[in-house]
Amino acid sequence: MRNIRYCIIRLEVTHPGQVVEISQRLPMHVNRCTGYLSRHTQGIISGSDLPEIGLLALEFNSRKQLYINDVIGFQKDIGDIPEYLDVDIPLMNGQLVTGYYLDTRKIEPKECSHKVFAPYKVSIYLRCDYVKPDKDVRSSAIHTTAAGAAKY
Amino acid sequence: MKNHKFQQIRIRINTSGESVRFTVETDKLYAIVKAIHVSLPDSRMLVGTSLGLKINGQEVFDDAHEVRLLTCGNQVAPNKKFFHFEERIEAGGSTVEGRFTDPGNLYKAKYPYDVKVYLWLVNDPQHKR
Numbered sequence: 001m002r003n004i005r006y007c008i009i010r011l012e013v014t015h016p017g018q019v020v021e022i023s024q025r026l027p028m029h030v031n032r033c034t035g036y037l038s039r040h041t042q043g044i045i046s047g048s049d050l051p052e053i054g055l056l057a058l059e060f061n062s063r064k065q066l067y068i069n070d071v072i073g074f075q076k077d078i079g080d081i082p083e084y085l086d087v088d089i090p091l092m093n094g095q096l097v098t099g100y101y102l103d104t105r106k107i108e109p110k111e112c113s114h115k116v117f118a119p120y121k122v123s124i125y126l127r128c129d130y131v132k133p134d135k136d137v138r139s140s141a142i143h144t145t146a147a148g149a150a151k152y
Numbered sequence: 153m154k155n156h157k158f159q160q161i162r163i164r165i166n167t168s169g170e171s172v173r174f175t176v177e178t179d180k181l182y183a184i185v186k187a188i189h190v191s192l193p194d195s196r197m198l199v200g201t202s203l204g205l206k207i208n209g210q211e212v213f214d215d216a217h218e219v220r221l222l223t224c225g226n227q228v229a230p231n232k233k234f235f236h237f238e239e240r241i242e243a244g245g246s247t248v249e250g251r252f253t254d255p256g257n258l259y260k261a262k263y264p265y266d267v268k269v270y271l272w273l274v275n276d277p278q279h280k281r
Contacts, residue, residue: 002239008216041218042200042255078195078225081235121200123218 009124020101035084035127043120050074058099161269171253180245182273187234191268200255
């Protein structure tokens with residue numbers, strides 16, 4: 001049986017061409033990342049879809065493995081429920097997810113004269129599996145040394 | 153007895169940027185929560201809206217989990233409108249605690265409005281996705 005925890009990394013882009021560094025520690029109990037999804041969350045208002053607003057690179061296990069490179073876009077219409085990209089990344093306990101997000105939105109000079117760059121947010125969702133601890137752990141199993149010492 | 157039920161949870165949002173906690177119990181006659189769907193009055197209000205969910209004290213979604221990942225547009229086929237849980241989530245009178253957060257008055261939403269969260273309950277103990 002699977003136990004899933006969705007870990008969310010939220011990024012805020014405040015100026016054009018900004019590089020946002022990512023460094024977030026995952027919860028200790030998750031042991032495998034099985035899905036990845038990232039998307040624009042808030043801020044951009046556009047009458048059409050934007051195929052690229054930024055680039056994302058993600059490394060796992062404290063920079064030991066570069067696993068994900070992605071182009072982030074903006075979708076105007078609400079369509080299907082977004083699906084996770086299936087990945088299979090073993091996670092070491094409590095290690096960092098690191099990387100960067102680079103804003104690549106192109107604002108034409110003409111547009112700049114009357115429009116101000118609007119800050120926006122991007123969210124990265126990691127679907128992680130974890131193992132539930134057994135509920136019926138006997139106290140003697142935990143304190144084996146103490147139990148052993150009590151005999152003598 | 154029926155094998156499926158769509159349990160509705162209605163949440164009233166009164167003001168812009170409001171964050172509302174709710175607690176309900178799932179129907180005792182159904183064993184498993186199979187899927188979830190969130191319905192809002194205007195699809196533009198999906199941007200930045202979030203829903204946190206705990207069932208039986210177990211976190212299913214963080215409070216910052218976007219509603220957009222749990223819902224879809226009107227043109228989507230009925231059977232694909234729900235977000236299916238990949239893990240097994242027990243129903244049978246489980247306590248559902250949640251927090252719905254309105255992102256603020258971005259699209260001149262009319263307040264108050266009602267959010268409807270639908271839990272798809274099934275009765276098949278062998279249920280798999």
